[in-house]
Amino acid sequence: MKMLPCTWEALVVRTDSSTGGTWDALQAALCSPSEDGFLANAHSSMIGSTRA
Numbered sequence: 001m002k003m004l005p006c007t008w009e010a011l012v013v014r015t016d017s018s019t020g021g022t023w024d025a026l027q028a029a030l031c032s033p034s035e036d037g038f039l040a041n042a043h044s045s046m047i048g049s050t051r052a
Helices: 020-030
Strands: 010-014 042-046
Touching: 010 020, 020 042
Parallel strands: 010 042
Antiparallel strands: none
């Protein structure tokens, strides 16, 4: 079993691989500053296996 990383960042964990486009959009939003210049301090990770 994959362990979650030990980090001070907020964790964003994907457990369902059925909506790849949504995950990609979320990761892009996490890596882009907001209109006010805020940039999230987050770590994203996929756990479990992907569907075949």
